[in-house]
Amino acid sequence: MHSRENSRPGEFFDASSDPAPSSNPESGRQIRPFLGIQFRCCRTYGRIYRDDERTQYKGCCPRCGSRVTVPIGPGGQGSRFFSAG
Numbered sequence: 001m002h003s004r005e006n007s008r009p010g011e012f013f014d015a016s017s018d019p020a021p022s023s024n025p026e027s028g029r030q031i032r033p034f035l036g037i038q039f040r041c042c043r044t045y046g047r048i049y050r051d052d053e054r055t056q057y058k059g060c061c062p063r064c065g066s067r068v069t070v071p072i073g074p075g076g077q078g079s080r081f082f083s084a085g
């Protein structure tokens, strides 16, 4: 009757493993911040999304495809709405 002599290594490792189970890997799942913007070229409203370098918002007009960039100033942007075009 040697039943519990060899304890499963999985249980022991699980008991002493990572104490912070709330660490979710957020790689690729982050919501990219966007900026609501009015394109003057077509008088339409759209969104542009933040650059990976977090230095500017980039996007293009949904109608004519005109590209637009809004630089992010030091300390962040004061307003959430811009107009461009």
Ligand SMILES: [Zn+2]
Binding pocket: 039, 040, 041, 042, 043, 061, 062, 063, 064, 065, 066
């Ligand atoms: Zn346009």
